Amino acid sequence: MIRLFHVSDIHFGAEDREALDWFARQTRAERPDAVIVTGDLTMRARSREFAAAGEWLRTLERPVTVEVGNHDLPYFNPLARFAAPYRRYEAVERAIETPLEIEGVAVVPLRTTARFQWRLNWSKGRVSGGALARSLKLVGAVPAGDMVLVAAHHPLIEAGTKSSAHTHGGVEALAALARAGVAAVLTGHVHDPFDIAHPVEGRTIRLIGAGTLSERVRRSPPSFNEIRIAHGRIDTIVRLLGERDRPLHPRPLGGAAGKG
Known part of the structure; x- marks a missing residue:
């Protein structure tokens, strides 16, 4: 059985230290096959936030891949956002958008952030043609028979959660994937956690x-x-700070978000 720890929106700069320490303890004790971080390591993409995130990731002592989130692009420095938006990632550079291959399971990155968008709220998602093409090329290189997981920051379609993604190009990207x-x-x-079983083109x-x-x-x-993977089956368990673990049973889109 493959076991993956999927974590997101850590937001160094607005982190919950108790939660971070709890996750690190669980990771070191249980030694999952890999840790997948789906974006927003930082709050404002400051260098000190990335440095703290890099040090924390090193303490996990597991293979890690990290996706870029909207909060990981420079917020107060427009010049840096457009000219060198990823320069501050040096502390975590090796983990950024790193594909993983683990005993028949491949993890492929998909970038859903953008330096600029033709709308006021740049925090929302966007899948460009180039980003999708890069991910599909990686998917195509996965050995036949292996299970492929794609890691991105923004949900490609709305999941019925309190917050939204409004990802431009998400529907088309999901169909292609x-x-x-x-x-x-x-x-x-x-x-908020969710698990949806969504039909796409049969x-x-x-x-x-x-x-x-x-x-x-x-x-x-x-x-x-x-996330547990065995015999072609994916099971999701939500691990909650201070509460009992909760299995997430895949629901159809439109069901109650986050319910097991």
């Missing part, structure tokens, strides 16, 4: 969202997902 044989898309951004693709380890909670306390 389903056609390519992707089993699940792991995301963050909305700060296929079913799972949409799995993680909560947050920051102080910026929504409906759920700080949490992360444990």
Whole structure:
């Protein structure tokens, strides 16, 4: 059985230290096969926030891949946002958008952030043609028979959560990923966990969202997902700080978000 810890929206700068320490203890004790971070390591993309995030990731002592979130782009420095938006990632550079291959399971990155958008709220998601093409190329290189998971920051379609993603190009990207044989898309951004079984063009693709380890909670306390994969089956368990673990049973889109 493959075990993955899926965590998101850590927001160094507005982090919950108790939650971070709890996650690190669980990771070191249980040693999952990998840790998948689906964006927003930082609050304002400051260098000191990335440095703190990099040090924390090193303490986990596991293979890690990190997606870029909207909060990981420079916020107060427009010149840096456009000219060198990823320069401050040096502390975590090796983990950024790193594909993983773990005993028959491949994790492929998909970037859903943009330096500029033709709308007022740049925090929302966007899948560009180039980003989708890069991800599909990686999916195509996965050995036949392996299960493919895609990791992104923004949900590609709305998941019925309190917060929204409004991802431009998300519907088209989801269809292309389903056609390519992707089993699940792991995301963050909305700060609440969910697991959806969504039909796309005669296929079913799972949409799995993680909560947050920051102080910026929504409906759920700080949490992360444990994803178990065995015999072609994906099971999601929400691990909640101070509460009992909760299995997430895949629901159809439109069901109650975050319910097991």
